[in-house]
Amino acid sequence: NDMQLIRMLQHEESDPHTTVAAELNGIEEFQVSKDLRGQTKAANFGIIYGMKAFRLACSIYRTEYPTEEQVKIAGDLYKLYCYKRRVMLAALDDARNFVRKNGFLYNKLGYKMIYEQVIDRDDYERQVFDPELKVPPTVKLDPDKHRENIGKLMTVSGNYPIQSWASGILIDGVVKFYDLLKKRGLIGRVHIPITVHDEAHLVAHKSVNQ
Numbered sequence: 001n002d003m004q005l006i007r008m009l010q011h012e013e014s015d016p017h018t019t020v021a022a023e024l025n026g027i028e029e030f031q032v033s034k035d036l037r038g039q040t041k042a043a044n045f046g047i048i049y050g051m052k053a054f055r056l057a058c059s060i061y062r063t064e065y066p067t068e069e070q071v072k073i074a075g076d077l078y079k080l081y082c083y084k085r086r087v088m089l090a091a092l093d094d095a096r097n098f099v100r101k102n103g104f105l106y107n108k109l110g111y112k113m114i115y116e117q118v119i120d121r122d123d124y125e126r127q128v129f130d131p132e133l134k135v136p137p138t139v140k141l142d143p144d145k146h147r148e149n150i151g152k153l154m155t156v157s158g159n160y161p162i163q164s165w166a167s168g169i170l171i172d173g174v175v176k177f178y179d180l181l182k183k184r185g186l187i188g189r190v191h192i193p194i195t196v197h198d199e200a201h202l203v204a205h206k207s208v209n210q
Contacts, residue, residue: 005088017041024080043081048092048162050155053078092158099157100150103139107161109168114139115157117149166198174200 008019021032021040032040042059051059057066057074066074082089099105103119106112114124120142127137174192177200181187189205 005085017044020044024077024084039077043077047078047081047085048089049159092161095161096154096157099153103141103146105157105160107164107168109165111164111168113157113160113164115153117153118142118146120145170195170198170200 004023008014008016015029015037017037017040018029018032020043021036022029024040025032025036039060042056046056046059053075054066054071056078057071058064060074060077061070063070095105099115099118104112104114118141120140123140124137127133174195177192178187181190186208189208191203192200193203194201
């Protein structure tokens with residue numbers, strides 16, 4: 001529900017890091033310097049996964065031992081970013097809290113991730129392979145595993161809603177692209193040999209017009 005991000009992503013030519021840098025600093029995009037964009041890029045990729053001011057300073061300034069001034073600058077950026085992106089960050093906190101309580105998580109597409117690090121796996125597998133079971137298996141937390149591992153899951157569980165949704169959108173796009181190729185008789189002449197993150201790389205025969 002972060003409308004600023006939604007509007008930004010609706011424009012194919014926009015550069016997210018430049019756009020967010022301009023938003024955070026109250027300037028126009030053409031005024032964003034390379035260094036300012038780099039700082040914002042570090043914040044975009046780091047804060048949503050739990051990075052705080054010190055680690056953000058390490059990332060921005062590419063050092064294991066940032067100075068007090070560098071940590072202060074990173075801390076100011078961290079506070080500003082958390083305020084501007086509070087809607088998105090609150091949603092990620094909700095996801096982490098749901099995992100802490102239930103041991104699994106859904107994304108916006110309905111995909112379910114079960115974290116075996118904190119559940120009673122034997123109980124779950126028993127239900128899965130029970131031929132008499134007429135309802136979906138339930139997830140039961142293992143108190144000992146939960147106590148030992150839940151802290152480690154807070155980063156990855158915050159990551160899941162973002163990465164799984166992005167991958168789901170990519171898969172949906174590839175399926176629709178295949179249907180388009182089939183409709184135009186291009187099966188066998190256009191291929192997708194590899195996908196990288198949220199991009200699909202195409203290889204087309206020279207006879208195929210753009």
